[in-house]
């Protein structure tokens with residue numbers, strides 16, 4: 001009988017493989033893996049932008065018109081397609097900060113990393129489940145704290161803030177992982193998403 005892995009075990013296998021790629025390219029502190037999901041719709045002419053409010057230690061995700069994009073915004077999250085041409089990755093989120101010069105942003109040489117990650121995701125039919133994100137130290141989270149995303153579906157705004165650490169509970173999902181450099185731990189969840197109060201819970205997870 002074939003060994004059937006449950007979703008969580010399969011996630012671990014995929015993350016483990018991607019960790020190998022990140023180690024090879026020495027980019028474990030630059031990129032992480034995220035769960036692809038959405039809370040609300042937006043059009044082709046709109047973009048999702050994460051605004052860093054460092055004075056309040058929180059980030060808000062807001063929908064902007066594509067034409068409102070400024071030089072203080074960098075791509076910070078990407079989804080892969082199965083195509084093998086140069087458009088195999090595309091941004092799904094932008095990050096806005098006044099200190100743009102401090103951001104270790106995507107460079108063309110990283111395409112090689114992206115390509116190898118895409119191949120792993122493709123192999124496991126994970127192209128719609130996992131994406132890649134740029135690690136920016138936007139929020140300070142102590143060991144006894146966790147970051148959680150809350151979304152107002154009506155106004156299409158998500159807010160990521162810092163809360164006391166509590167055990168994983170019903171209604172929240174791990175959505176961003178930093179692949180740990182330690183041997184035993186594959187990934188550290190950098191963000192929980194609280195979706196229990198959403199009008200359209202089924203929209204949340206693209207989890208197949």
Ligand SMILES: [Zn+2]
Nearest residue numbers: 037149175193
């Ligand atoms: Zn979410």
